[in-house]
Amino acid sequence: MPPEPQEKGVKDTLHQTICNDIRQQILSGTWPPGYKIPFEHELVENYGCSRMTVNKAITSLVDEGLIHRRRRAGSFVARPKIQSVIVDIPDIQTEIANRGQPYGFSLLSRRKRTAQKRKAEELELGADNPLLELRCLHLASNRPFALEMRLINLNAVPEAEGITFEDVSPGHWLLEHVAWSKAQHRISAISANAEQAEALGIEEGTACLLLERQTWRGGEGITYVRQLFPGDAYNLLARFSPAFG
């Protein structure tokens, strides 16, 4: 139990201190899943603070998924589920810069067409909508890093039609000019076909990581993108996160 105020971490605010104390009990295993943590009024007494402060601390633990609360019953340590994980999927240009390599970009093709009704991902952008279809290559140290195929809904982003995308990558441009509201990602593995292998300078059949992303703004499809990374050159790192939903 955390009866006495902390002495070592002097710079923490009170609700952070309370939060850390409780988290420590949980993560150390002292308070196992299902354990009933002290009532708010008990913590108020222990820490000699107001109830709002205790409530703020516990609320943030609820947001982290560490604690589950039930009216009248109390607050309990949540049962952990490694279920959802926060994965870093940085902007490719940023990712390469972080590796300390010079970034390069090459536009392979650019054309305007209409969404095909047979393709699900294009329907998400709106049937019969005018699309800008781009194929491009991201380079790190002048070597292929990722192959990208992108569709942009010109009804949603008409300005895109005036951009050549010869100097700036579409992902970067979109991030600067269009606000997202929703995105969905899919991560899978495929073997590079002949065309992809040639573009990436790898052998046909090499295992690649395929990242698909679809972005909406207020229910309207903005863009769909497929990015193909040679499997041995890239991987996605995920940070810690317990149960999230």
Add this chain to the structure above:
Amino acid sequence: MPPEPQEKGVKDTLHQTICNDIRQQILSGTWPPGYKIPFEHELVENYGCSRMTVNKAITSLVDEGLIHRRRRAGSFVARPKIQSVIVDIPDIQTEIANRGQPYGFSLLSRRKRTAQKRKAEELELGADNPLLELRCLHLASNRPFALEMRLINLNAVPEAEGITFEDVSPGHWLLEHVAWSKAQHRISAISANAEQAEALGIEEGTACLLLERQTWRGGEGITYVRQLFPGDAYNLLARFSPAFG
């Protein structure tokens, strides 16, 4: 601007209403990235509530990554970065059940040994610690679904030595018996080698998704696991999430 109280959503609390109003302005594009949102005292006036309520609303938007605050300057709409994403990595058994397929499990090998100093992932579990090394296969509808190699630190989880893991998968057992505190994941793509291909019943060289996970409890390594999924049979779905850090 959100001057008048909501009328349709009657069940929302005040801070939720404020939060939703502001989020609406941002996601609709009315308040673009960099836009300075009203000061707290202005919102207090507009909504006729106390400052703590406004503060709670905005704080939650900061947690969502939608807003950035600077003392003395004000609060601003954050620039979106699709940077971090919440990926669902469910327990395999649960995942298969969700697909409506019967789950099967097969233990391929089980042996006790000591962590090798040359392998980084084993060092994370503690040099010279006794390890339980398990290889097993997850089946969906009696067909191979994932190949798993797992190391369990027996110093951290001595009870595991008494489990045969012939009936229950190690992942499931660990989830029920051991609390995590930290986990790290890596997602990459590899081509199946001969041994892996045979176990999974696929052709050698098939692209597979490789999921690696390391789990700690209070700084002590608990387990390390590599799960290999045939690329065409599995993919990871990610939910929406804007910038997270």
Add this chain to the structure above:
DNA sequence: CAGTGGTCTAGACCACACG
């Protein structure tokens, strides 16, 4: 039906960064 958490108030003091 009693006690929990959920919410809200009307103040307050402080650190900090900007002008």
Add this chain to the structure above:
DNA sequence: GTGTGGTCTAGACCACTGA
């Protein structure tokens, strides 16, 4: 210096729900 957000208080009322 001055105004912002960051934090905290000492109350209060309410809804829900489990004993």
